Amino acid sequence: MNKTVTFSFNSTKYEGTEATETFTFKELGIDKDLDDEALKIEIDRIFQSWVWDKLNISFSIVIG
Secondary structure, eight states: OOOEEEEEEEOSSSTTOEEEEEEEHHHHTOOTTOOHHHHHHHHHHHHHHHHHHHHTOOOOOOOO
């Protein structure tokens, strides 16, 4: 049986701004044998990319 992860978000400020999707670890390219801490870091990274893509966010950081 494949492990899955479900990502979801909604905005309390902008009505209708929400999304939910479930992926298998295989679809996300996640090694099912990662330890808990490494798994958390990888899922957090993928989740942030997923949200940014859904919201079509672009940004820049300038350090001067």
